[in-house]
Amino acid sequence: MSLAPSSPLSVVTGAGSGSAVNACIGELKIRARLGLKALRSGDRSLLERAAKVSGRKPPEPAEWKLRHVLALAAQSVGFQHWDHARQVLAGEANAGDDMGKFWHGPGCESLLNHWFASYADAAAMQQGKPRTTVLTYARQFVVVDAPYLQAIGITQRIEDAATQGFDAVREYGSARWLVWCDARMRAPVSTWVR
Numbered sequence: 689m690s691l692a693p694s695s696p697l698s699v700v701t702g703a704g705s706g707s708a709v710n711a712c713i714g715e716l717k718i719r720a721r722l723g724l725k726a727l728r729s730g731d732r733s734l735l736e737r738a739a740k741v742s743g744r745k746p747p748e749p750a751e752w753k754l755r756h757v758l759a760l761a762a763q764s765v766g767f768q769h770w771d772h773a774r775q776v777l778a779g780e781a782n783a784g785d786d787m788g789k790f791w792h793g794p795g796c797e798s799l800l801n802h803w804f805a806s807y808a809d810a811a812a813m814q815q816g817k818p819r820t821t822v823l824t825y826a827r828q829f830v831v832v833d834a835p836y837l838q839a840i841g842i843t844q845r846i847e848d849a850a851t852q853g854f855d856a857v858r859e860y861g862s863a864r865w866l867v868w869c870d871a872r873m874r875a876p877v878s879t880w881v882r
Contacts, residue, residue, distance in 0.1 A: 712777045712869045720754060720761040727752045738763035740881040741789075764880065765873060766790040777869060779861030783807075787824035790872060791856065793879045795839030802831040807857050818853040829857065841875025842868065 723734035738760040739745050746763060749756050755770070762773035766789035776787055803825075804810040810829035814820045821832050830836075834843065834850035842849045846868065859865045 710777060710779075710866055710869075712866065712873050713774055715870075715873050716761045716765070716773060716777070717758070719764075720757040723761060724752055724754055724757040727757060734760050734764060737877070737881055741766060742768075766792065766880075779865075781860075784827065786826050789825060790869075791823035791830075791840060792825050793840045793875075794882045795879060796832075796836055799832075799836050799839065801833075801836055804829045804831070811855065811858070814853070814855065819851055820853065821849075822855040822857055824856055839879065840872060841879035842871050844876075845871035845874060 719734070726734060734757065735746060735748070742763040746760055747756075758770040762768070762770045765773065767773035767776065768786070768788065772786070772788060775781055776785075776790070781787060802810070802813050804813070805828060807822075807829050810822050810831050813831045814822050817831075819833060821837060823830050823832060823836075837843045837849050846852075849868075849871070854864070854868060856865060856868065
């Protein structure tokens with residue numbers, strides 16, 4: 689099984705350079721541009737959010753540049769840095785790569801779910817359970833149900849998410865995967881940080 693499909697993006701928007709960029713990457717770029725303007729005017733909310741989500745204090749340059757704020761935007765949604773977010777969200781990650789903490793939030797910590805080091809074990813657990821979802825967490829896999837999806841803000845944007853039987857690994861890079869990524873990206877801030 690390979691996670692990197694040959695044509696990973698079917699929901700795209702055209703970028704200025706003529707290359708295709710998926711909507712989630714575009715959203716992160718918009719957040720970074722807005723964050724740059726905010727940081728330059730003294731608003732530190734993106735910096736604080738990135739620190740809370742990543743669990744580490746981001747460096748503060750003498751002068752904020754877009755490249756610094758792209759990293760903050762990526763960290764604020766569970767990735768280590770900009771290139772990590774771009775690779776995963778573009779559907780370019782390979783089996784065994786760190787998929788970030790994009791599909792996790794503080795509301796999930798008190799929930800009991802099935803965690804696996806192997807995708808095959810997670811897929812086997814999901815089989816025959818149409819109301820469960822397989823999501824990634826770094827290099828691990830978690831089989832979740834409705835309360836988890838509610839905790840990360842998916843059910844607010846995808847009405848029947850809890851009954852669909854989504855698999856973020858098997859469907860990685862597909863149009864459906866991008867819809868789920870977009871729903872997670874647009875989830876309320878409270879689903880990312882306490």
